[in-house]
Amino acid sequence: MEGNYSSVLLKNVVGELTRLPGIGQKTALRLALHLLKQSPEIAAALGETIIKLRSEIKYCTICNNISDRDICDVCTNPKRDQTTLCIVEDIRDMLAIENTAQFKGVYHILGGIISPVEGIGPSDLSIAPIVDKVDKGNFKEIIMALPATVEGDTTNFYLYKMLKQFNVNISIIARGIPVGDELDYTDEITLGRSILMRQPYQGIKG
């Protein structure tokens, strides 16, 4: 579906919406027509928050997290453990970990992972600041929480090489069978790893 939208205003919105990932012409048109049915305030609120987001957002100078200030809420929070550093690929992964409420340390957002296929090398990522941070800081543990992929493994190994010179524990998040999954539906590599990385049974569920 393209071309005649009978309105330049409509055509413009559809055009801008289709620049977004996963939104094609049909979805864009559906969203635009939905907006037309809403009050002008709702459409204005959406438009204005989008403009404001991109023009006013800042990146935390310590961890690269998005923030409304120069230093983000996590880094300034006195209740967070400043001696435990969790390295993640991007902001979404950080938010996912935050939502588990299982981690009380601080983060460092790499901005990607090493991927020769996509031409992303260590120098394209925020790795030097980590080394500097660990060198000058007082960290007890570095947790690598990167994707369980070849690229993630490569990045883990590179980080390990850079950080093993320091007196700090380096750990990696556990890989194994997702909670709730059956063994026979789990792929062989995951199942194999979950056997190799077996842990002492603590007598508690989950």
Add this chain to the structure above:
Amino acid sequence: MEGNYSSVLLKNVVGELTRLPGIGQKTALRLALHLLKQSPEIAAALGETIIKLRSEIKYCTICNNISDRDICDVCTNPKRDQTTLCIVEDIRDMLAIENTAQFKGVYHILGGIISPVEGIGPSDLSIAPIVDKVDKGNFKEIIMALPATVEGDTTNFYLYKMLKQFNVNISIIARGIPVGDELDYTDEITLGRSILMRQPYQGIKG
């Protein structure tokens, strides 16, 4: 995923985006983070076109089509056949027909179809203006292009009752097997109708 987005700006955009149909928290976050990676101009263009769409759009006073002017491009186009009127449920259906390039008449957009379940009666729809238009106008044919559903059929019958008093041909778009489909994958009702509504073979494909 909810709660802490580490940025009020981000939280606001996610909140506004999730008001849109089919967009949940995860998709909204993905879209917002995508916008952050784009140039400020792209985010501004999206925001501004949305605001402009809702505040400046008009509805054609003749056919209810969305338009940048009081009368839409279809109704003002001298090349369109002003004696053939196609009745559609909404703007999306009109755009779908326009994209087939098979119809050169004009439209009337009902704004819905009769649905007792949803409490939509004839008086909620733009039916009186059609009767008025056909009464005062010079139409040769009225094509009912409504959904092939019970509600569509009900609306077709109601429109027929209102319009049969006038000296005008009333037709309905064909129902049958979708082009490219196999007979044994077609549901029985559609297949039955396609037999009942069989047409003289014209010796051409499609």
